[in-house]
Amino acid sequence: KLFMRMQQHGISPDVVAYTTFIDSLCKMSLLSEAVSLMFKMTQFGISLDSVSVSSVIDGLCKVGKMDKAVSILEIFNLPPNIYVYNSFISKFCADGNMAAAFNSFHEMSELGLCADCFLYTTMMSGYCKIREINMACCFLGKMIKGGIEPSVTTYTILVDYYCKSREVENAEYIFQKMISEGLVPDLVAYNTLMDGYGKQGFLHKAFGLLDMMKSAGHSPDNITYNTIIHSLMVRGFVTEAK
């Protein structure tokens, strides 16, 4: 409605306004609406740019419509970029298809596109998901060698891997390493390690981390509380959970 009202008042949405709208539709899984708006904007004489096409490609990849994504790429003749590659690769990783992810990664490099922190991190998450920690670490090494700094997300993926492997001491090591490199753990990083503590029954450590995150200025979210409550309930600490 607002979008229409804007037009009625003689303000023509530009490519950014359309893309904002299109991307939101994609994020709400309203893909066909997004695609039709994309075609509509060209009818209004607004040309698509790489951002608008990439956002639709990402939406299509997320719902598994890779073939549709490929045809959109062809129709709009979008030169390859790392966002689009990461969208495809993320889906391959989520599906555990690391062979496809690996192929796309190399295809991209051959086109002369350089992987960024996001892309390396995506690859690492895929390998962690299929429990191939060696390959995950291999990509971490490549990233560092290439002069790209790992992010909080990069390390959180490893923290999560070690937590889920019940190697809490390794998870702690990575968490500390992240801090020693000057990175500031965010809420997700704290929640991840906290879940590892909880699942291993280190409830005192979980509460210690809760204090730590509060003093670091993070407000616990619903996931934080779900995590703590679950770990207490599983061990019968009903009153503490209450």
Next chain:
RNA sequence: GCUUUAUAGUUUCCGCG
């Protein structure tokens, strides 16, 4: 001059295998 748009990570529950 400023500002708005695209890619990665955490819990529970549920479904499927």
